[in-house]
Amino acid sequence: MTTAPVLAVDHVRKIYAGGDRRVEAVRDLHFEVTAGELVCVVGPSGAGKTTLLRCIAGLLDVTGGEVRFEGAPIDGPPRGMAVVFQEYGRSLFPWMTVRANVELPLKEKRVPRERRAVLVRDALATVGLDDVHDAYPWQLSGGMQQRVAIARAVAYGPHVLLMDEPFAAVDAQTRADLEDLVRALWSRLGVTVLFVTHDIDEAVYLGQRVLVLSNSPTVVLEDVAVDLPAARDQLSTRALPRFAELRAHVYGLVQQAKRGARTVMADPTAIGRPNVYEGRTT
Amino acid sequence: MNPALRRGLTGLGVFVAVLEVFPRTDVVGRGYLPPFSSIVSALGRQVGEPAFWSALLDTLRGWSAGLGIAAVAGLVLGVAIGVVPPLRSLTASTIEFLRPIPSVALIPLAVLLYGTGMRSTVLLIVYASFWQVLVQVLDGVRDVDPVAAETARSYRFGLRTRIRTVVWPTALPYVLTGLRLAATVALVLAITGELVIGSPGLGRQIALAQSAGAVETMYALVVVAGLLGVAVNLSIRAVERRTLRWHVSVRREAAA
Amino acid sequence: MRLLRSTLTAAALPVALVTAWWLISRGSQSFFWPPLSDIVAELRPTWLGERLRADVVPSLLRLATGYALALAAGILAGLAIGLSARLRQYCEPVLEFCRSIPPPVLIPIIMLFAGIGDQMKVIVIVSGCVWPVLLNTAEGARAIDEVLRDTARVYRLRPAARFRHLLLRGASPHIVTGARQALSIAIILMVISEMFAASNGLGFATVQFQRSFAIPQMWSGILLLGVIGVTLALAFKLVENRVLAWYFGLRRHQ
Numbered sequence A: 001m002t003t004a005p006v007l008a009v010d011h012v013r014k015i016y017a018g019g020d021r022r023v024e025a026v027r028d029l030h031f032e033v034t035a036g037e038l039v040c041v042v043g044p045s046g047a048g049k050t051t052l053l054r055c056i057a058g059l060l061d062v063t064g065g066e067v068r069f070e071g072a073p074i075d076g077p078p079r080g081m082a083v084v085f086q087e088y089g090r091s092l093f094p095w096m097t098v099r100a101n102v103e104l105p106l107k108e109k110r111v112p113r114e115r116r117a118v119l120v121r122d123a124l125a126t127v128g129l130d131d132v133h134d135a136y137p138w139q140l141s142g143g144m145q146q147r148v149a150i151a152r153a154v155a156y157g158p159h160v161l162l163m164d165e166p167f168a169a170v171d172a173q174t175r176a177d178l179e180d181l182v183r184a185l186w187s188r189l190g191v192t193v194l195f196v197t198h199d200i201d202e203a204v205y206l207g208q209r210v211l212v213l214s215n216s217p218t219v220v221l222e223d224v225a226v227d228l229p230a231a232r233d234q235l236s237t238r239a240l241p242r243f244a245e246l247r248a249h250v251y252g253l254v255q256q257a258k259r260g261a262r263t264v265m266a267d268p269t270a271i272g273r274p275n276v277y278e279g280r281t282t
Numbered sequence B: 001m002n003p004a005l006r007r008g009l010t011g012l013g014v015f016v017a018v019l020e021v022f023p024r025t026d027v028v029g030r031g032y033l034p035p036f037s038s039i040v041s042a043l044g045r046q047v048g049e050p051a052f053w054s055a056l057l058d059t060l061r062g063w064s065a066g067l068g069i070a071a072v073a074g075l076v077l078g079v080a081i082g083v084v085p086p087l088r089s090l091t092a093s094t095i096e097f098l099r100p101i102p103s104v105a106l107i108p109l110a111v112l113l114y115g116t117g118m119r120s121t122v123l124l125i126v127y128a129s130f131w132q133v134l135v136q137v138l139d140g141v142r143d144v145d146p147v148a149a150e151t152a153r154s155y156r157f158g159l160r161t162r163i164r165t166v167v168w169p170t171a172l173p174y175v176l177t178g179l180r181l182a183a184t185v186a187l188v189l190a191i192t193g194e195l196v197i198g199s200p201g202l203g204r205q206i207a208l209a210q211s212a213g214a215v216e217t218m219y220a221l222v223v224v225a226g227l228l229g230v231a232v233n234l235s236i237r238a239v240e241r242r243t244l245r246w247h248v249s250v251r252r253e254a255a256a
Numbered sequence C: 001m002r003l004l005r006s007t008l009t010a011a012a013l014p015v016a017l018v019t020a021w022w023l024i025s026r027g028s029q030s031f032f033w034p035p036l037s038d039i040v041a042e043l044r045p046t047w048l049g050e051r052l053r054a055d056v057v058p059s060l061l062r063l064a065t066g067y068a069l070a071l072a073a074g075i076l077a078g079l080a081i082g083l084s085a086r087l088r089q090y091c092e093p094v095l096e097f098c099r100s101i102p103p104p105v106l107i108p109i110i111m112l113f114a115g116i117g118d119q120m121k122v123i124v125i126v127s128g129c130v131w132p133v134l135l136n137t138a139e140g141a142r143a144i145d146e147v148l149r150d151t152a153r154v155y156r157l158r159p160a161a162r163f164r165h166l167l168l169r170g171a172s173p174h175i176v177t178g179a180r181q182a183l184s185i186a187i188i189l190m191v192i193s194e195m196f197a198a199s200n201g202l203g204f205a206t207v208q209f210q211r212s213f214a215i216p217q218m219w220s221g222i223l224l225l226g227v228i229g230v231t232l233a234l235a236f237k238l239v240e241n242r243v244l245a246w247y248f249g250l251r252r253h254q
Helices: A049-054 A098-107 A115-128 A142-155 A173-187 A200-206 A241-259 A274-280 B005-023 B036-047 B050-082 B086-097 B105-116 B118-142 B146-155 B161-197 B202-211 B217-243 B246-256 C001-024 C036-047 C050-083 C085-099 C101-112 C118-143 C144-154 C159-170 C172-196 C202-212 C215-243 C246-254
Strands: A005-018 A021-034 A039-044 A064-069 A081-084 A160-164 A190-198 A208-215 A216-223
Touching: A005 A049, A005 A190, A005 B005, A021 A049, A021 A064, A021 A190, A039 A049, A039 A200, A049 A160, A049 A190, A081 A142, A098 A115, A098 A142, A098 B036, A098 C159, A115 A142, A115 A173, A115 B118, A142 A173, A142 A190, A160 B086, A173 A200, A190 A216, A200 A241, A208 A241, B005 B036, B005 C085, B036 B217, B036 C001, B050 B086, B050 B118, B050 B161, B050 B202, B050 B217, B086 C001, B105 B118, B105 B161, B105 C172, B105 C202, B105 C215, B118 B161, B146 B161, B161 B202, B161 B217, B161 C101, B161 C172, B202 B217, B202 C101, B217 C085, B217 C101, B217 C215, C001 C036, C036 C050, C036 C215, C050 C159, C050 C202, C085 C118, C101 C118, C101 C215, C118 C159, C118 C172, C144 C159, C172 C202, C172 C215, C202 C215
Parallel strands: A021 A216, A039 A190, A039 A208, A081 A160, A160 A190
Antiparallel strands: A005 A021, A005 A064, A208 A216
16 A cells, blocks of 8 residues: 655755855755654754654745645745644743634634534543633643644644644643653544654654654754554553664664764665655555 | 945935925915025025024024033942932832923923023923933933942942942943933924924024025925934934943944 | 722822912912913813814814824834845935934925925824834834744735734734824924914913913913823823833733
């Protein structure tokens, strides 16, 4: 069974030009994401993870190559894509209640009023926020604010959900809860998720695949398949020997990336060879 | 030349060009808006006249006298009220009431008391700019770090030492903000007084030019008033930067 | 109990001052300083009769019209300038000059175009008030959070919603600051445009009283202008507390 990729990042290159200075942030990124996948992207800090995500979201123009969403090249944020940002405190409208925050994108999609009410209620219930509809975001804890942002994305009904280090700024306990929430939402809604993180444990725990990026100018260092059981649990999954192996492997790659590696020697999944991906997506 | 400066000058150039070309079309008559070049030549003629300079000097004199009185009064009262908390809460509502009273409402009274002399205008200036200074000084004194205040108290600093070492350095940026606001307001009121009451100064020259139908001279004097405003703004900002070199808000601005 | 005490503290000095004025001026024979009782007694017959329709209401209508137009123009232009760094660089020196012109000098110029009627006064108020609104709004538009802008793009907010829910609300703390400055300028310009050239209005009438040495009436005019200034400042505070409730809440939580 061959599925067309929902997201194709096709030899993307990004150069920031300001005045007479040019900084090459992304050199050559190439990968595909199939519908329904949960793919994590890790890399050392300064690896251009956020640049990549902003290119995919259509918030940033690419310098070379292109990003295709459901077959069509992206120029501007496409319909059917939602983003959860790292800075939850800055991505919710502070002058709107929680309900209004979740409802606004639906209004803009011209969803009828009754339907909107149902979607908002369901989305907030799904993330475990039944009783704060009328609160303002800044009255909630950080973890709860990020839940609101997730609810807003879920209610929007995207085909692809992009998450940019969404849990980097919440405490460890909340973080574990939110990771499980993402897994639960993904398996229940069948949405495709691209999850950017700098946390190796988080990437291995959440993903079906982990893309390890080099440092800037960025290429894909390796595309690691995570062959852990689908049902994951904070305690038992993390205790599996295979989890430890994968974690060690990814850790090694990130260390290489920090030292400036662009390719992984003695590894078939090197960058820049489309045929590798055609083999993978069967 | 950096692009921001180039664009700014371009904008200014376009503005001047519009002022030059627009009056020559049929849209507005020259009697309403003379071309920029004839405003400039009118300005040139003004510069040659002693009346212009004495008017400019009168305006500056009224402005600085009013601002000076308001600044001293605002500072003294602000610190006095600020360091005594009961006094502060007692006067808060009165200040809130008196501040929004439009100073120009006092024009008839000023004319009655002082006629059309400069003192009328100075009265308006003092009333309007006093509140700007007072309110800022009060905010500044309130902003004093409680730990520093406690420390000063525990070492049994006298009131004067306390004001000099603890209150003043904290309040200084606020004082300067108050002075900056007051300087602008004072200029507005100086020109207003001259224009409406007829006390000597640029404002009266503008009114005279208007009633004599000397449109070009009137525009030239308005441009001078604008340049005076720019000069006041720039020089106060320079003073602020110089005095507060050590202060965080300025350092942050410099870093940005 | 606490509330009672703070009310007493707030009321004490104003009551004391007014009482002092009342007592000291009682039986005053001075021509310029009539008894406060006379001034207050003049308020009703002077301003609430024929003059209410002829002077007070026209003044307030001109004020309201000019202020509203200045707000609308200042906010729109300010947003445009705040959102485009390039446009801002082009406009900056011209704006710096325009806002430095003391607004009252515009009165003789605008009289050339618009005579001395209502139109002139409204234009004077607009051209004096628009600058603080414009410059503060531009500052506010610049200060709108980047992540919030990205969010609005990602969820494909249409222009109307972007304007209402992102730009206007995001810049509102700055807009309010500008609007507050503009309000006091508007009152000043209302009064002096009427003093300078008019056939009716509060400022005109008060100056007429002074010129005809109707001193208690003149004082009642000053008092009324003061009351209007204070009332508008209070009303502004109420609106501000409503419009910026989220902002004050946010700041308290930080």
